[in-house]
Amino acid sequence: MIWLLVVLLGLALGSFFNVCIHRIPLGQSVVFPPSYCPRCKKRIRPYDNIPVLSWILLGGRCRSCRKPISLRYPVVEAGTALLFAAIFARFGLSWETLSGLVFVSLLLVMAFVDLDHQVIPFRLSIPGVILGITLSFLPPGRTVDALLGAAAGAGFVLFAWLLWRYVLAGVFRRFGIDQKEGIGVGDLPFAAMLGSFLGLSSTLVALFAAVAVGVAIGLVLQWVGRTGKGQPIPFGPFLAAGALVGLFFGASIADWYVAAVLS
Ligand SMILES: [Zn+2]
Numbered sequence: 551m552i553w554l555l556v557v558l559l560g561l562a563l564g565s566f567f568n569v570c571i572h573r574i575p576l577g578q579s580v581v582f583p584p585s586y587c588p589r590c591k592k593r594i595r596p597y598d599n600i601p602v603l604s605w606i607l608l609g610g611r612c613r614s615c616r617k618p619i620s621l622r623y624p625v626v627e628a629g630t631a632l633l634f635a636a637i638f639a640r641f642g643l644s645w646e647t648l649s650g651l652v653f654v655s656l657l658l659v660m661a662f663v664d665l666d667h668q669v670i671p672f673r674l675s676i677p678g679v680i681l682g683i684t685l686s687f688l689p690p691g692r693t694v695d696a697l698l699g700a701a702a703g704a705g706f707v708l709f710a711w712l713l714w715r716y717v718l719a720g721v722f723r724r725f726g727i728d729q730k731e732g733i734g735v736g737d738l739p740f741a742a743m744l745g746s747f748l749g750l751s752s753t754l755v756a757l758f759a760a761v762a763v764g765v766a767i768g769l770v771l772q773w774v775g776r777t778g779k780g781q782p783i784p785f786g787p788f789l790a791a792g793a794l795v796g797l798f799f800g801a802s803i804a805d806w807y808v809a810a811v812l813s
Contacts, residue, residue, distance in 0.1 A: 556638045557631045561601035563655060564630030568623050571662040575671060590615035601627040622662075630658060633794075640798055645688040650797060652681060653747040657790040660740060664786030668734070675739035682746025692749055699745030699753040706757050707733060707741045733785045740786055744793045752800025760785075760792025 570580050572588070585594040592614040598604050605624040612619055637650040656678045660670050679700060686696035711733045745753040768783055795803075 552643075553635065553638070556634050560631030560634035561627050563634075564627035564658075565599070565601045565623075567630060567655065567659050567662075568626050570659050571626070571666070574659070574674060575663050575667050575669075587612040587615060587617075587619075589617045601631075626658065626662065630655070633658070636798070649685040649688060649747065652685060653797065654794070656681070656743065657793055661787040661790035664736070664740075664784040668784045670736040670740045670786050672736070672739060675736065675743055678743035679739055679746055682743050686746065686749075695749035696746045698750040699748050700742040701745065702750055702753045703741030703743070703745030703757070704738050707738045711737075737785050737789065741789055744789060744796070748793065748796045748800060751804035752796040755800040755803045756789075756792040756796025758792070759795035760788045763791050764788035 566580070569585060573580050583593075585599055586592060587594060590612060592612070595613075598608065598613055602624045605619060608619070610619055610621065611617065633654045634651060637647055637654060641647040641650055656674075660674055660678070663674065664670050683693065683696050683700070686693045714733060741757070744756055748756055764783075764785060767788070771783065
């Protein structure tokens with residue numbers, strides 16, 4: 551029963567997150583007007599607005615204009631439900647679950663906004679940091695760890711940006727690769743937000759995972775020629791992917807590392 555609730559909550563919020571991803575960067579309200587087709591602007595009727603199901607029943611097309619509706623909508627809805635279920639499976643009925651649900655929600659919206667616009671707006675990421683630190687007061691209380699994590703996240707982005715700007719970009723250029731930087735100022739509060747939710751050791755795991763995933767996908771994209779010249783790959787989605795690794799496996803990876811390497 552409670553599992554059903556968790557999944558339904560994920561689907562419903564996923565549907566709302568689609569609206570957020572679409573409207574927040576445009577500076578529009580996320581509550582008004584009600585959902586409409588981005589192409590023909592017709593209002594979407596409640597029975598056509600059921601997460602995932604409506605998209606399948608309508609064959610991925612708008613009922614009025616028959617233009618295709620992006621596959622992303624059902625993917626975000628199903629993905630939110632899946633992440634919510636995974637968090638509940640991992641942390642059970644606890645404050646950690648509450649904090650985890652808020653965290654993945656923020657990650658999801660910001661990662662997709664970054665994919666679309668190559669920027670994570672401060673009006674999303676700054677409240678995210680504040681929320682992460684606020685939730686760290688929940689029992690058992692891990693506020694110092696949250697602040698350390700936030701500092702580590704922000705410090706990492708600053709360091710990576712400086713390293714790219716003053717060292718790596720020159721090296722790449724010498725080899726004839728003109729890759730624009732994918733790390734921007736918007737990533738700084740975003741990484742601080744990750745840190746505030748994850749705490750120090752899981753943040754380090756998350757950053758390492760983000761760089762590993764980012765380098766791997768960057769190389770693949772370069773290899774298949776999907777990145778045109780001067781088209782930066784946004785780093786936010788990789789940070790978000792790394793954050794999920796940190797959230798689910800950070801504690802065990804950190805323990806393993808301490809046991810295997812430092813002892
Ligand atoms: Zn339409």
